[in-house]
Each structure stands twice: as C-alpha cells, then as structure tokens.
Amino acid sequence: MRLQVGIPETDLEEVKQFAEWILKVGDGVLGEENDGEASIQIPNDLLILDKANPLKALIDFTYPNMLESLQDPMFFQQRAILAPTRDVVGCINEKLLEMMPGEEATYLSSDGLCETEQTTEIDSALFSTEVINSLRLAGLPNHKLVLKVDVPVMLLRNLDQQNGLCNGTRLQVVKLGKHVIEAKIITGTNIGQHTLISRLKMTPSDKRIPVKICRKQFPISMCFAMTINKSLGQSLDRVGLYLPRPVFSHGQLYVTVSRVKSKKGLKILIEEEDSITNKTTNVVYKEVLQCL
Structure with a gap:
C-alpha cells in the first residue's frame, strides 16, 4: 500500500x-x-x-x-x-553532527535517585551521580546532549498531543537557549509550527534497574539516524x-x-x-x- x-x-x-x-x-x-x-x-x-x-x-x-x-x-x-541498536545510531548521529555548520551547544542533565524512593546507603553508594550519568536507557535522553542549530531531533515524551508534540514527533532546531530550545515541527499534523522545549524530570521504565532514578534533561535526541x-x-x-x-x-x-x-x-x-x-x-x- x-x-x-x-x-x-x-x-x-x-x-x-x-x-x-x-x-x-x-x-x-x-x-x-x-x-x-x-x-x-x-x-x-x-x-x-x-x-x-x-x-x-x-x-x-x-x-x-x-x-x-x-x-x-x-x-x-x-x-x-x-x-x-542505540549505540550504532549514536555514532552515526555524532558523525553527521560534525558535518553541520555552526557552534555546538552542550546540555548536561541533572541526575539522581528519586526523592520519593526509599533507598538504603548501599543503593546510594551503588548508584552515585556519576554512575547514573553514565546510564543510556531506551526512552531517556542521554546525560550529555550536544546540538547545533538546524539539527533534526525527536521527542521522547508526550508534551502536548493536541498540538502534535508526541513521543516520536520529529522537529528541527531553530534556536539553542540556556534553559529553552526553540524548534519547528517537521512531522505530524502541525508541520512548520514553532514550539519551545524545556527540561523535564524523567524516570526510565527499565525494570532491570532496582531503584527509581530521575533525570532532568531536554526530552529530545538527535535523529539523523534512529533505531x-x-x-x-x-x-x-x-x-x-x-x-x-x-x-x-x-x-x-x-x-x-x-x-x-x-x-x-x-x-x-x-x-x-x-x-x-x-x-x-x-x-x-x-x-x-x-x-x-
């Protein structure tokens, strides 16, 4: 079809x-x-x-x-x-990012164990900030997010379904601010519409992690390549x-x-x-x- x-x-x-x-x-x-x-x-x-x-x-x-x-x-x-795999996708995205003109903007997440989670001293020792920073999990943006203007990105969370901002929506970066990223929608029902994206607190759904972690980061990833x-x-x-x-x-x-x-x-x-x-x-x- x-x-x-x-x-x-x-x-x-x-x-x-x-x-x-x-x-x-x-x-x-x-x-x-x-x-x-x-x-x-x-x-x-x-x-x-x-x-x-x-x-x-x-x-x-x-x-x-x-x-x-x-x-x-x-x-x-x-x-x-x-x-x-995500590792292969990441390598291709980095390669294409290098080909893009302009300066890079680097955004680091704020990671830690969720405050609502009852954790022990052992949990805190095993899942230090450095360890959580290193985790790369499906559906969660990386700790280190490197972008340039005009780079295509994909949303990893539902932000505003009525306005087409859903998990999987692709956008193109317009401006890179310190606390907000401006992007225009390039897929879905609202193509061409500009939107502002801010950092969100996100928790992965991966059951292999025995504790509940939180990552505060922009809910996007580069998408020259995707899984x-x-x-x-x-x-x-x-x-x-x-x-x-x-x-x-x-x-x-x-x-x-x-x-x-x-x-x-x-x-x-x-x-x-x-x-x-x-x-x-x-x-x-x-x-x-x-x-x-």
Whole structure:
C-alpha cells in the first residue's frame, strides 16, 4: 500500500516485484522458509558497494547536498538512517553532527535517585551521580546532549498531543537557549509550527534497574539516524539501513524495508568483520504470524 501511492503506470511492474520481495522478507520465505533466524541474500541494486568509505556513501545517499538543503522543511522529514541498536545510531548521529555548520551547544542533565524512593546507603553508594550519568536507557535522553542549530531531533515524551508534540514527533532546531530550545515541527499534523522545549524530570521504565532514578534533561535526541523500532509507522522517501551487526528480533528487517515509498529510496550497508557483504540475518518466528 505504501509503495502504490502516486506511482506512475510505467513503474507498476517494478513496484509489484519490490512489494513481493518485501512480503517475502516479512513472511520468512525469502530464499528458503525459516522459523527463527535465517541468512538471506540482498539484491545488489539495494546495496552500498563502495569499499573505500561505505558509511560515507550511505550518508551521501540518505542526505544528499545536506548543507544546501537545511532550510527545506521537507528535507529531514522524508529521510532517515536506520540501525538495529542505540549505540550504532549514536555514532552515526555524532558523525553527521560534525558535518553541520555552526557552534555546538552542550546540555548536561541533572541526575539522581528519586526523592520519593526509599533507598538504603548501599543503593546510594551503588548508584552515585556519576554512575547514573553514565546510564543510556531506551526512552531517556542521554546525560550529555550536544546540538547545533538546524539539527533534526525527536521527542521522547508526550508534551502536548493536541498540538502534535508526541513521543516520536520529529522537529528541527531553530534556536539553542540556556534553559529553552526553540524548534519547528517537521512531522505530524502541525508541520512548520514553532514550539519551545524545556527540561523535564524523567524516570526510565527499565525494570532491570532496582531503584527509581530521575533525570532532568531536554526530552529530545538527535535523529539523523534512529533505531529500527523507533521508525515504526513512518513513511519515508529515503532510507539508509546500516547493519554493522544483524537484526536481532522478529520482523526488524521487514520493518526497515517497508518504510520506503519506492525501491530507489532504499540502500543497505551490511558489514561483517570489516568487509562488505550481501548477506544478512532475517528473523521471523512463524508462531507470531499464525493468527494474522
């Protein structure tokens, strides 16, 4: 359905073949049927094959002429680099931040154990401020947030649903103040509207942490790149998929390749032991699909 919107009749056959390939990835029948993990081969026309600087080639495909397009409200809205883990996403975001013009602004969070939490001296010793600063948790901004004007960011909390400020909304930074960040919305129903974002006290929902911690920080993260799971529900013109390690959960590869509106809008970079390959892991558990 995503592929067929606004497609000329001359491209229908190519779109049909690409759609069938995407469905085979989702159903786990590409190459040979699998129930769990299986190695599949990606078509060469979807691959980044530049061996000299493959990551730069992926960035150039996803964000062509980026510095000349910073004032185009649709530029960052229609493209993203996807990766399986937050660590890989963070590295790509830092690399693209270095390419952006202007001065960096660094914001450090205020972290500690929640005042409402009944803690012991052992808890306080184990979870010192330095330890909490070092934690990088899903749904929580990092202790150190480095930004520049015109950088795309993503909200990590619901701030004002009526005005389109929801978890996952993407914005572009307009001004960087000491206590407030001004940004314009680039996705959703209020595109172009400016908003002010201030620091919030946030508590992670990660059950692996035995105590309740609080982090006061701007509820945003850079989003040149984002995790595959965070891209759910988005339609993009260009998607660059970076796989320095394979996907690790059911349907992740299918989610990625089904974000794009056309075959020419997708490129995949697969690295294995510092070399480029055309094979990767697809994870499909048939039990999940039985009742669909």
